[in-house]
Amino acid sequence: MWEGKLIVVGITGSIAAYKAVDLVRRLVERGARVRVLMTAAAERFISPVTLRELSRAPVVTDLFAPETAGDVITHVQLGLEAAAFVVAPASADMIGKMANGLADDPVSTTYLVTRAPVIIAPAMNSNMYTHPAVQANIARLRSLGCIFVGPEEGRLASGHRGPGRFSETEKILAAVEQALREREERRGGPAGGAPVGGTAAVAPWAGRKVLVTAGGTREPLDPVRFIGNRSSGKMGLAVAAEALRRGAQVTVVMGTVDEAVKERFLAAARAASPAVVEVERAQEMLRVVMDSGLDQDVVVMAAAVADFRPKTYSVEKIKRVRSGSGTGGGVSGGDGAGSGHGVDGGDPGRQETLVVELVPNPDILATLGRAKVERGMPKPILVGFAAESGDLVSRAREKLARKPGLDLLVANDVRQPGSGFGSDTNAVTVLYPDGRVEPWPLMTKDEVARKLCDLIQDRF
The missing domain is CATH 3.40.50.10300 (CoaB-like)
Incomplete structure (x- = not known):
């Protein structure tokens, strides 16, 4: 499934950018060819050197960067040849650019070029994520066929809790793999499974x-x-x-x-x-x-x-305090009594224990x-x-x-x-x-x- 596939990973300016290191590493381990694109904001959170070493290929950080001038595969070619394009993490700014067709960095430009499946893993403050403008941009991208993974609920870098956490690597990998499978099926290649509703x-x-x-x-x-x-x-x-x-x-x-x-x-x-x-x-x-x-x-x-399962079922809720008859509501074997003793040395009406008989x-x-x-x-x-x-x-x-x-x-x-x-x-x-x-x-x-x-x- 993964061997030799070109997976392009776009990293944007988010505190979760460091987590993309694990994603790139796991993709390489699976046998994929990985190329990394970074925005200028992403470079403030993580060094391209780390990603270059992990991916074993140049990292594109600028549309006109001299360090990639000798790279025969430009960002345009990467978009055309990609088997999947993964934007992870995706900031609110990048989601807005993609939704509105703006292209002024390697990530947003490659998005407009590629016809490969696009998987987006957002990561941002919960107030930003839930803002109507961001939600409208996400809805627009979904309507264009983009696949969203997350974000998750949890504690954010700000210390607050809410939606906005970057999804776990395994979830992103699963989404990429499914997208690759469905792409192959549409092309008549090795299926390994048909999409829901397929022919x-x-x-x-x-x-x-x-x-x-x-x-x-x-x-x-x-x-x-x-x-x-x-x-x-x-x-x-x-x-x-x-x-x-x-x-x-x-x-x-x-x-x-x-x-x-x-x-x-x-x-x-x-x-x-x-x-x-x-x-x-x-x-x-x-x-x-x-x-x-x-x-x-x-x-x-x-x-x-x-x-x-319990041998008998009580039609009424079993009470902590026994009724005058001492019954426990029809549990504990066949006599329906919960066996117990007074608690704290002198409350004969309170059950200390409840015995429930179970049957296979x-x-x-x-x-x-x-x-x-x-x-x-x-x-x-x-x-x-x-x-x-x-x-x-x-x-x-x-x-x-x-x-x-x-x-x-x-x-x-x-x-x-x-x-x-x-x-x-x-x-x-x-x-x-x-x-x-x-x-x-x-x-x-x-x-x-x-x-x-x-x-x-x-x-x-």
């Missing part, structure tokens, strides 16, 4: 039915409380989005997911119209999966399903796998996920052995940096039924989804 000519999964579970489950204890987990749904929805890009007919069984993640997925997938079935409890997810799972070509069980939830992956084996058919291709917290390979092997009909198991250690719930990245290990173990390096969840779909596609 069958670039949709290797056209006609395939795919079911993906995503998010966590909630097992209610009473009308207020539940047992749940920290799953954001990012990994499962990344797989669903990749299957859609490849042209599949996708059903998403969606547990509890981060609302922002859900909204982004639904907005991006609107043209492809995936079927979305929302559930809350493990038993609800089981019913949906078993109703249609065996009719699918692929089932990816990426949801974090609760292993246990159905194993959805194993249940579907057994049904697949009993039917004696190779479909669906069945992929499971395992979130562990130590002894990753040995525990994943045990899980693989317990799951009949499983074709792939994707395991990750949630304690490892960048691999936990809610992160945008993941470092997974793929286990095969024949005993092979394949660790993958830390990458974005979108990249994990693409590699995983490549493995699935090999089994078609």
Whole structure:
């Protein structure tokens, strides 16, 4: 995907300019040819020498700079030959120039020349970012096809909190990679996945039915409380989005997911119209999966399903202070009483402890796998996920052995940096039924989804 591609990076005058160093380094590591353009304001924050050494090429800092006079590739040629043009960080001034067709520096001039995908990562004070003039310029650039990454909410250089933080390098890399893929698909080159709503000519999964579970489950204890987990749904929805890009007919069984993640997925997938079935409890997810799972070509069980649920459910909120009968609202085994004692030496009405009896939830992956084996058919291709917290390979092997009909198991250690719930990245290990173990390096969840779909596609 990256090897030999010319990625032009434009750096503008922002306190976040130093973060572009990591972006350039990571692009070079991926095999891209990188050329850097800088505005005069950018030079006040970071030296071109650093970027020249990292990119292994001259840095263009002035349209008429003598140090680049002997460079056979001018800024115009860079714009014409670029596979992608990344403006990171993009200041409010640069966004205004680009939106209004002004060109008086290497970055803004190259923007007008290039016909490559343009990825913009803004970074500025939150008041500047939210100003109607800046928002109008961003809207104008979006309408022209520019791709925006961020900015993020958080603490800014001024000490205030708000939108304006430069996005993480991984997010920018993911946007660039997706833009490169879609550009190749439009040109009829190697696809590796079709854009959402793409044609069958670039949709290797056209006609395939795919079911993906995503998010966590909630097992209610009473009308207020539940047992749940920290799953954001990012990994499962990344797989669903990749299957859609490849042209599949996708059903998403969606547990509890981060609302922002859900909204982004639904907005991006609107043209492809995936079927979305929302559930809350493990038993609800089981019913949906078993109703249609065996009719699918692929089932990816990426949801974090609760292993246990409360044995009984209290129809009323369980109170800290016991009622006169001493009942706790129908929990704690079969008698409904929360066992407890007085607190602070003498309040017999206050419960010191609450005992909740849990019972196992159905194993959805194993249940579907057994049904697949009993039917004696190779479909669906069945992929499971395992979130562990130590002894990753040995525990994943045990899980693989317990799951009949499983074709792939994707395991990750949630304690490892960048691999936990809610992160945008993941470092997974793929286990095969024949005993092979394949660790993958830390990458974005979108990249994990693409590699995983490549493995699935090999089994078609």
